[in-house]
Amino acid sequence: MFSRRWRFGWDRVSEVDLFADRHETSAETLSQAIRAAMSEEPDSDGSVLFGQLQGTVVGLRYYTGVVNQGEMVGLVRQPQNPYDRNAVMVANIYGNQVGHIKRELAAAMAYVMDNNLAKVDGVVHWGTKNKFTMPVMLSFWGREENKNAVIECMAHRGYKLNTTGSISTGANQTYNSPGACAWQSKKGLTIPLTAEELKNAFDNLFEGLMESKEGEKEAAESVGTPLLLHQKQALSWMCARENQSALPPFWEKRGELYYNTLTCFSTKDIPERVRGGILADDMGLGKTLTTIALILTNFHNRKPLPVEKCEKGSSPIKAKIKPQMASKLEGSSSAGDGAGGSDATGASLCSDIPQAEEICADKRDRVEKTSESEKSSSKGKMKATKRKPSKAAPVLLEDLDFAAALSGSASDTTPKKKKTDKKATATLSVESSIPDTVDDPSARTTLIICPLSVLSNWLDQFEQHVRANVKLNVYLYYGSERNRSKKFLSSQDVVITTYNVLSADFGNKSPLHGINWLRVVLDEGHIIRNPNAQMSKAVLGLKAQRRWILSGTPIQNSVKDLWMLLAFLRLKPFDVREWWNRVIQRPVIQGDRAGLQNLQTLVKCITLRRTKSSEVNGRPLVSLPEKTVCVEQVELSQAEREEYELARNEGRNTIRRYVAEGTVLRNYADVLAILMRLRQHCCHPDLLAKISSDLGATATPAELRERLIEKLRLVLASGSDEECSVCLDSVRLPVITHCAHVYCRPCIAQVISTEQNAARCPLCRSEIKTSELVEFPQEEMEEENGTSSEKWRTSSKVQALMGNLLRLRCEDSSIKFLVVSQFTRFLTILETPLREHGFSFVRLDGTMSQKRRTHVIQEFQSSTADSPAIMLLSLKAGGVGLNLTAASHVFLMDPAWNPATEEQCIDRCHRLGQTRKVVVTKFIVKNSVEENMVKIQRQKQDLVEKAFGSTNTDRKTSRIDDIKSLMEL
DNA sequence: ACCGCCGGGTGCC
DNA sequence: ACCGCCGGGTGCC
Structure with a gap:
C-alpha cells in the first residue's frame, strides 16, 4: 500500500480509497480534503504561535500511514464522518491516514478549525511504535487577534495550551532524540535573522551554484552547433538530473528504509526522483541551445534521440508549421504582443508553404514507423508489451481504477475482515497493477512552453542548432488551426506552445494534458509565480517524466515565488503548499536560520546558475568578441568653420564676462545654451534653434516666461544629458527657475519646502518661489518636424x-x-x-x-x-x-x-x-x-563619482572649471 | 447476587 | 491495550 502512495502523490485516484471506502457518503477524496483544509489560508506569513498542547492520535491499527519519530503530521477536519462530525483526521506527509484525534480533543479542535481561528500543526515526537494510540504535539497558529479566543475555547473544554514555549518551526533534526526536551530552549537561543540578512540571503540564494557540478558532456551528433564549455557542463548536469539515481534532497537511506531528514517521514520504497530542475543561467549563456542539446542527447536509457537523416539538408524543421499558423503568429506579433523576430520565422515559412501540408502528412506516417521500429529494437530488454505505445496511457488509467475498485470492495466488508483483506490488496497492487510511470517507454515528446515573445526564437534556434541533415519533428502548437490530436502530438519529437494556449486549453479537453510527455520545459519559468493563476494550474496539470524550468531570474520577490517552481518539479513533499509553508516558508520568514539553510540546500540541489561574470577554470564563460573604438576627426567645411567661429567668439566673450563678474552659475542656462549651439554647429547647422540668447534686458513677465521656456527647450529638447544639481541625476519633470537653472520639479520643490521662508537657488542663491517655476508647456513637446520644411x-x-x-x-x-x-x-x-x-x-x-x-x-x-x-x-x-x-x-x-x-x-x-x-x-x-568635451569627459566621470561626498562648493568650482576649459578660457 | 470478583472479548472517529 | 470497558460466568474460605 505504501508504495502506491509513493508513486502517485496527492492527486491520484489510488489515494482516495482509504477514506472513500469507509464512508462512501463523501465524494471527497482524501487528498482533496487535505488540500482544501490546507489551502484555506495558504499564506501563513502573519501567523503567530498561540501555544502547544499534547494530544492523542487513536485508531492507528486501522490505517496504513506510518509516522516516524519527529515526523510532522497533517490534521484534517472530517465534518462528513458518520461517527462524529467533529472528527479530525491525522495524515502523514504523503497523505496516508495515520489515525484520528481522540474524540473529546477533536470536538474542541473542530470548533477552532471550523471557524478558522487557528491552523493546527502536529508533530509526533515519540510513541510511533505504538499499535493503538500515540501522542502528538499540536501547535496552534493564527492571527494575533484570534489568540485569546482560541486559548479560551480550548481551556473551556479542559485543554490548556502551553504558551511558554518559543517558536517551534515543526519537525527537524533537533527533535530526533526522544529525550531532547532541550529543543525548546535551544530554539529560543538562536537569534533570528534580521530583515536585512534575510534579504541578502534571498539575493544570494541563486548565486554561487556553479561549482561545475558533474563534469562535461558532448552533445549528440545531431546538434550542429559546438557547445561552449559551460554549456557542456550544463548538459552533463541536466542529463545527470534526468537519469539520476541519487536520492532527492533531504532523503537518506537508513537500513531498509528511506528517510526524509526534514519531515522525518520514511518509506520502504525509494522516493520518486525529481527528474529535472531549474536552469537559471543568465540571459545569453545559451539556455535554449543547452535545452535543445538535452532533447537530442538524452532520450530513453541515456541514448540520443533517434532521428532520421536525410541526404539533402532541406528544411528539416520549419515545414511543420502550417501557413495559417505562420500568419497567425505574425499577426499577433505585429499587434504588439512582443513576439521576437517573428519576421524571420514568417519569411522562412513562406518559402515552404506549398509543400507544408504534404510534408506534415508524410511525417506523421514516418513517425508511426519510427516508433514501431524503435519498439522492436528495444524489445530484447522490455519484453512483451502487447499494446501500442500510444494506447499505454488509457490502459494505465484503467488499471488504476481497477486497483481503487479492488481496495474499495474490500473495505465494504466488516472491519474485522478488512485488516487482512487490505493487506492482500496492497500486495496485489504493488506487484501487478501499478505501472511504473516514471520509465514509461512510450513517452517520446518534449513539450516546451514559453511566452509568445520567445516562441519564434525557439523555432529559429532549432533550425540553427540542429544539423541540416537531421529530421526533427517540431510542432508549433499555436493558432486556431492547431492539430489537437493526441496521437499526432505525442508522436512528435518536440511540441512548442505558449502559456496562453496551454491555459486556454486547460479544462477544455486539453490534448496537452492528456499526453504523458517525456519532458516538459517551462521557458521563462519565473512567470508562473502566482499559484492561483489559471496558467499555473494548467502547468501543474501536465503529466511528464522529466520537468525543467528555464529562467534567468528565478526569484523575483520572495521565498513565496519559489513554491510554484518546486511544485511544478514535484519536489515532494513541498509540492503540497502546507508542507512547504511549514518546513520552509514560515521558518524562513520568521528568520529561522535552519529554515533558510534548508531552503538553500533545496535550491542548490536542483538548480544550476551561472552569471555573466562566472568563470570556469579561471576563465570567463563567454568571451565577447573584440571591440575597437576609434575616433574619426571631422574637418568642418569653410562655411561651417566660419559660422562656428562666429558663434564661438560670441559665446566666449559672453562667458568671459560671466567669469569676470563671478556670475557663471547665475547665468548657467545661458552658458549651456552657448555650448549647446556650438555642439549643434559641429553636427549640422539646421539643428540650431533660432532664438536670442540675451536674457538681460527683458521687461514683461510674459516675455520672461517665454524666454525661460526657450532656455529650457535648449537644454532639453535636443536630448542633451543635463543633470539636476539636487539629485545629480538626469533631470526628470524639468522646471526652470527665474534665474534660469534647471532642476527636477520634485527636487527643487523639496528644497523650497525645507527652506520655508526665502528659499534660494542651490546654484546661484537667487531667491526662488514655487509659483515662479516654469515648466515646459505640454503642447510644445509635440512640435518638432516643423523646421524640416526648408530644403x-x-x-x-x-x-x-x-x-x-x-x-x-x-x-x-x-x-x-x-x-x-x-x-x-x-x-x-x-x-x-x-x-x-x-x-x-x-x-x-x-x-x-x-x-x-x-x-x-x-x-x-x-x-x-x-x-x-x-x-x-x-x-x-x-x-x-x-x-x-x-x-x-x-x-x-x-x-x-x-x-x-x-x-x-x-x-x-x-x-x-x-x-x-x-x-x-x-x-x-x-x-x-567637441574635442574639449572629450578632454574633460574623464574628469566629469570622476566628478560624478565624487559628487556625493563633495561639498556644494567643490561642485560649483568644478563646473566653472569645466566651462572654462570647454571654451578654452 | 438488585452485589463483587474473575477473566475473556474487545477496542477510532 | 502491560489499559479501560463491557457483559457473561460465577459465587465462603
Whole structure:
C-alpha cells in the first residue's frame, strides 16, 4: 500500500480509497480534503504561535500511514464522518491516514478549525511504535487577534495550551532524540535573522551554484552547433538530473528504509526522483541551445534521440508549421504582443508553404514507423508489451481504477475482515497493477512552453542548432488551426506552445494534458509565480517524466515565488503548499536560520546558475568578441568653420564676462545654451534653434516666461544629458527657475519646502518661489518636424558618416549599424541621405511607445535579408537591457558629457550574443568644443563619482572649471 | 447476587 | 491495550 502512495502523490485516484471506502457518503477524496483544509489560508506569513498542547492520535491499527519519530503530521477536519462530525483526521506527509484525534480533543479542535481561528500543526515526537494510540504535539497558529479566543475555547473544554514555549518551526533534526526536551530552549537561543540578512540571503540564494557540478558532456551528433564549455557542463548536469539515481534532497537511506531528514517521514520504497530542475543561467549563456542539446542527447536509457537523416539538408524543421499558423503568429506579433523576430520565422515559412501540408502528412506516417521500429529494437530488454505505445496511457488509467475498485470492495466488508483483506490488496497492487510511470517507454515528446515573445526564437534556434541533415519533428502548437490530436502530438519529437494556449486549453479537453510527455520545459519559468493563476494550474496539470524550468531570474520577490517552481518539479513533499509553508516558508520568514539553510540546500540541489561574470577554470564563460573604438576627426567645411567661429567668439566673450563678474552659475542656462549651439554647429547647422540668447534686458513677465521656456527647450529638447544639481541625476519633470537653472520639479520643490521662508537657488542663491517655476508647456513637446520644411542640406559630419556607411556596405553588405546621436533632430536629418542611398533603417528614440520600441527592435534584430541595416538611436533611449546585437558597427555622431552613457550605448551591441567584432567610430570635429568635451569627459566621470561626498562648493568650482576649459578660457 | 470478583472479548472517529 | 470497558460466568474460605 505504501508504495502506491509513493508513486502517485496527492492527486491520484489510488489515494482516495482509504477514506472513500469507509464512508462512501463523501465524494471527497482524501487528498482533496487535505488540500482544501490546507489551502484555506495558504499564506501563513502573519501567523503567530498561540501555544502547544499534547494530544492523542487513536485508531492507528486501522490505517496504513506510518509516522516516524519527529515526523510532522497533517490534521484534517472530517465534518462528513458518520461517527462524529467533529472528527479530525491525522495524515502523514504523503497523505496516508495515520489515525484520528481522540474524540473529546477533536470536538474542541473542530470548533477552532471550523471557524478558522487557528491552523493546527502536529508533530509526533515519540510513541510511533505504538499499535493503538500515540501522542502528538499540536501547535496552534493564527492571527494575533484570534489568540485569546482560541486559548479560551480550548481551556473551556479542559485543554490548556502551553504558551511558554518559543517558536517551534515543526519537525527537524533537533527533535530526533526522544529525550531532547532541550529543543525548546535551544530554539529560543538562536537569534533570528534580521530583515536585512534575510534579504541578502534571498539575493544570494541563486548565486554561487556553479561549482561545475558533474563534469562535461558532448552533445549528440545531431546538434550542429559546438557547445561552449559551460554549456557542456550544463548538459552533463541536466542529463545527470534526468537519469539520476541519487536520492532527492533531504532523503537518506537508513537500513531498509528511506528517510526524509526534514519531515522525518520514511518509506520502504525509494522516493520518486525529481527528474529535472531549474536552469537559471543568465540571459545569453545559451539556455535554449543547452535545452535543445538535452532533447537530442538524452532520450530513453541515456541514448540520443533517434532521428532520421536525410541526404539533402532541406528544411528539416520549419515545414511543420502550417501557413495559417505562420500568419497567425505574425499577426499577433505585429499587434504588439512582443513576439521576437517573428519576421524571420514568417519569411522562412513562406518559402515552404506549398509543400507544408504534404510534408506534415508524410511525417506523421514516418513517425508511426519510427516508433514501431524503435519498439522492436528495444524489445530484447522490455519484453512483451502487447499494446501500442500510444494506447499505454488509457490502459494505465484503467488499471488504476481497477486497483481503487479492488481496495474499495474490500473495505465494504466488516472491519474485522478488512485488516487482512487490505493487506492482500496492497500486495496485489504493488506487484501487478501499478505501472511504473516514471520509465514509461512510450513517452517520446518534449513539450516546451514559453511566452509568445520567445516562441519564434525557439523555432529559429532549432533550425540553427540542429544539423541540416537531421529530421526533427517540431510542432508549433499555436493558432486556431492547431492539430489537437493526441496521437499526432505525442508522436512528435518536440511540441512548442505558449502559456496562453496551454491555459486556454486547460479544462477544455486539453490534448496537452492528456499526453504523458517525456519532458516538459517551462521557458521563462519565473512567470508562473502566482499559484492561483489559471496558467499555473494548467502547468501543474501536465503529466511528464522529466520537468525543467528555464529562467534567468528565478526569484523575483520572495521565498513565496519559489513554491510554484518546486511544485511544478514535484519536489515532494513541498509540492503540497502546507508542507512547504511549514518546513520552509514560515521558518524562513520568521528568520529561522535552519529554515533558510534548508531552503538553500533545496535550491542548490536542483538548480544550476551561472552569471555573466562566472568563470570556469579561471576563465570567463563567454568571451565577447573584440571591440575597437576609434575616433574619426571631422574637418568642418569653410562655411561651417566660419559660422562656428562666429558663434564661438560670441559665446566666449559672453562667458568671459560671466567669469569676470563671478556670475557663471547665475547665468548657467545661458552658458549651456552657448555650448549647446556650438555642439549643434559641429553636427549640422539646421539643428540650431533660432532664438536670442540675451536674457538681460527683458521687461514683461510674459516675455520672461517665454524666454525661460526657450532656455529650457535648449537644454532639453535636443536630448542633451543635463543633470539636476539636487539629485545629480538626469533631470526628470524639468522646471526652470527665474534665474534660469534647471532642476527636477520634485527636487527643487523639496528644497523650497525645507527652506520655508526665502528659499534660494542651490546654484546661484537667487531667491526662488514655487509659483515662479516654469515648466515646459505640454503642447510644445509635440512640435518638432516643423523646421524640416526648408530644403535639406548636408554637413561635414553627415558626409563623414555616409562615407563610412557606403564603404562598409561595399565591403560586407550584412553588417548592421547603430547610428547614435544625442540630438533627435540630427537623427531626422540623417534619414534623408540614408533614404537617398537606399539604406533600410529603423529609428529608436525616447518619444516612442514601449510597443513601438519592441517592434522596432525586433525588426532590427531579425536576420532576414530585408531587415533594416541601420538603427538611428537616440543616446538616451531605452534601458540598459536593450539588446541590439544584430549591429556590429556603432557610430557615435557626437560626444556626450557623460562617457558612461556612451559606454552603455555601445554595450547594447557589444554583449552576450554578439558574434562579430565590434567597431565603434566616434566622430569628433577637429578644433571644436567637441574635442574639449572629450578632454574633460574623464574628469566629469570622476566628478560624478565624487559628487556625493563633495561639498556644494567643490561642485560649483568644478563646473566653472569645466566651462572654462570647454571654451578654452 | 438488585452485589463483587474473575477473566475473556474487545477496542477510532 | 502491560489499559479501560463491557457483559457473561460465577459465587465462603
